[in-house]
Amino acid sequence: MKTVLARTWGQCVLSYNNMPVAAGDRTISVVVVTWNRRKLLEACLASLARQNHPSFEVVVVDNGSDDGSVDMVLDLSASYPVPLRLIANSFNRGFCAANNQGFAASPSELVALLNNDAEAEPGWLEALEAVIRIHDDVGMAASKILVWEDPDKIDKCGHLIYPDGQNRGRGSGQLDQGQFDRVEEVLWPDGCAAMYRRAMLEDVGGFDEEFFAYADDAELGLRGRIAGWRCFYAPDAVVRHHRGATLGIGSARRLTLIERNRVLLVVKLFPWNLLWANTGYHLARIASGMWAALRNRGELRHYPGARGKMAVAAALIRGNWSALPMIPSMLRKRRAFRSKRRLTPRQIRSLLLHYRIPLKELSEKAT
Numbered sequence: 001m002k003t004v005l006a007r008t009w010g011q012c013v014l015s016y017n018n019m020p021v022a023a024g025d026r027t028i029s030v031v032v033v034t035w036n037r038r039k040l041l042e043a044c045l046a047s048l049a050r051q052n053h054p055s056f057e058v059v060v061v062d063n064g065s066d067d068g069s070v071d072m073v074l075d076l077s078a079s080y081p082v083p084l085r086l087i088a089n090s091f092n093r094g095f096c097a098a099n100n101q102g103f104a105a106s107p108s109e110l111v112a113l114l115n116n117d118a119e120a121e122p123g124w125l126e127a128l129e130a131v132i133r134i135h136d137d138v139g140m141a142a143s144k145i146l147v148w149e150d151p152d153k154i155d156k157c158g159h160l161i162y163p164d165g166q167n168r169g170r171g172s173g174q175l176d177q178g179q180f181d182r183v184e185e186v187l188w189p190d191g192c193a194a195m196y197r198r199a200m201l202e203d204v205g206g207f208d209e210e211f212f213a214y215a216d217d218a219e220l221g222l223r224g225r226i227a228g229w230r231c232f233y234a235p236d237a238v239v240r241h242h243r244g245a246t247l248g249i250g251s252a253r254r255l256t257l258i259e260r261n262r263v264l265l266v267v268k269l270f271p272w273n274l275l276w277a278n279t280g281y282h283l284a285r286i287a288s289g290m291w292a293a294l295r296n297r298g299e300l301r302h303y304p305g306a307r308g309k310m311a312v313a314a315a316l317i318r319g320n321w322s323a324l325p326m327i328p329s330m331l332r333k334r335r336a337f338r339s340k341r342r343l344t345p346r347q348i349r350s351l352l353l354h355y356r357i358p359l360k361e362l363s364e365k366a367t
Contacts, residue, residue, distance in 0.1 A: 027110060027129070028053065028056040028057075028109075028112055028129065029059055029106035029108040029111050030056055030057070030058045030059070030113075031059050031061060031105075031106075031113050031114075032045070032048075032058065032060045032113075032115075033061045033063065033099055033113075033115070033116065034060060034061070034062050034063065034069055035062070035063040035064070035065055035116075036066065036069065037067070037116055037117060038067045038069045040117045040242060041060075041069055041073075041116040042072060042076075043119055044116050044117070044120075045058065045060070045073070045076060045080075046119075047119040047120045047124075048114065048120060049080060049082070050122045051082075051120065051122055051124065051125050053125040056108075056112075056125060057082055057083040057085065057108070058082060058083070058084050059085045059087065059102045059105050059106055060086045060087070061087045061098040061101050062087070062089060063089050063091070063092040063094070063098050064089050064090055064093075070086065070088050073086055074086070085105065087101050087102065087105060089101075095207070095213040095214075096206075096209045096210075096211050096212060096213065097207075097209045099113060099207050100206040100207055100209065103201055103206050109197070109198055110129060110198065112125060112193075112196075113192070113193065114192075114239070115193065115241065117148075118145070118148075118192055118240065118242070119148070119240050120193065120237075120238070120239045121237075121238040121240075123236055123237070124143065124193070124237045124238060127234040127235075127236035127237035127238075128141040128194075128195040128234050128237045129141075129195070130234065131183055131232040131234040132195050132197060132232065134183075134232055135230070137228065138197070138229070138231070138232050139197045139199070139224050139231070140188060140194065140195065140200065140221060140224060140229065140231035140232075141194065141195040141196075141232055141233075142156075142158040142186050142189030142194060142231060143193035143194065143234060143238070143239045144157050144176075144180065144233075144237060144239070145190060145193055145240075145241050146176060147240070148241055149242070151176075151240055152176055153173065153175060154169075154171040154172060154173065154174045154175070154180070155172060155190075155192075155241050155243060156169025156171070156172055156192070157170045157186070157233060158186030158187060158188070158189060159189070159190060159217075160356065160357035161218070161352055161355055161357060162285060162356065162357050162359065162362050163274055163278070163352065164262070164278050164281035164285055165262040165266040165270065165278065166258075166262055166285060166362065167215065168357050168361075169190060172365070180233070180235060181235045183232060183233065183234060183235065184232065184233055185230060185231065185233070186231050186232070186233040187222075187225070187231065187351070187355040188217065188220075188221020188224070188231050189221065189231055189233075190217055192239070192241055193237070194217065197229075200227075200229045203340065204223050204224050204227045204337075205223075208220070208268075210326060210329060210330075211264065212257065214254065214258045214261050215257075215258060215261035215264075216261070222265070223269060223337065225348075225351060226337075226342070226348055227340045227341065227342055227343075228342030228343065252311050252314070252315040255312060255315035255319065256315045256316075256318045256319040258319065259318075259319025259320060260318075260320070260322045260323045261323075262319075263320060264323055266278050267330040268331075268333055268334050269334070269337075269348075270348075271345035271346075271348045271349050273345065273349060274349055274352065285359060285363065286316075288362075288364075289363045291363070293309065297363075297365075
């Protein structure tokens with residue numbers, strides 16, 4: 001086995017396998033970002049090894065794991081059936097920066113993402129490629145993501161959004177009864193299991209690294225849509241996902257990041273007529289969520305008791321507060337992106353309202 005090692009800016013890049021790595025000859029690169037969770041990563045890579053697709057490579061980006069994940073990948077590489085490469089960072093650079101490293105590491109025409117806490121069915125890559133090739137303006141493909149612990153339950157089948165910027169997986173929490181078993185256009189894919197056309201990434205750029213994690217896929221997806229790229233959903237691209245494996249469903253840190261990034265998304269990409277109305281939509285969502293919580297419904301039931309509700313309130317306040325110093329940067333990026341826009345403000349508003357999630361569903365249905 002040949003190992004090539006280069007060190008630069010706190011990261012270590014290794015290319016290795018028991019076969020020649022010829023990334024430029026590969027149709028698809030699958031990027032797997034990982035931070036600890038060695039056992040989950042092992043299962044994720046095993047699922048990729050079972051893919052039916054004839055031409056792909058895997059790029060693992062490790063964000064400074066201390067649980068032996070890097071050594072596990074090194075050991076696995078000798079017998080792995082497709083080219084396998086590793087970018088080993090010395091610290092946690094976040095989901096966005098790590099995926100951007102993966103994008104840059106491979107020139108493949110198509111780039112797929114798979115979370116380290118997800119496992120793909122054998123036909124996953126083939127199904128995603130089939131829908132992204134429907135037309136040249138399709139820049140993204142969305143998977144059918146099921147809950148790992150209960151595969152009869154849907155995690156996400158593409159995304160929906162509320163006009164205050166809060167987004168939710170389409171069908172999240174529903175039983176999978178075939179209601180999402182057709183190929184169709186959706187708003188954007190969930191970054192847990194998605195495919196992007198390199199031409200789109202070169203057009204609009206990769207993930208915004210200021211987001212660090214959460215709502216990053218929403219920001220990239222909406223940026224792509226505003227630039228004229230479409231997204232299609234592939235019902236045969238099935239993935240099972242361990243929900244909340246990174247920070248946990250009940251994590252206050254997770255809530256803070258989600259709330260902060262909701263604000264950043266709105267400031268950066270929403271048309272002004274929706275941006276000015278944001279406070280009203282946001283207060284309506286908060287009020288509806290509180291009413292649902294009183295009846296033990298919705299996401300707030302993950303935070304039981306008065307102490308749990310106070311933790312949620314504190315996390316939301318921290319999220320909004322931490323967004324404030326970042327707003328000037330978002331406004332600069334908004335201006336810089338103006339030349340890439342192919343949708344008018346009216347068309348952007350229509351797009352967001354077309355894929356709007358009903359307030360009652362957002363507030364009362366837990367994911």
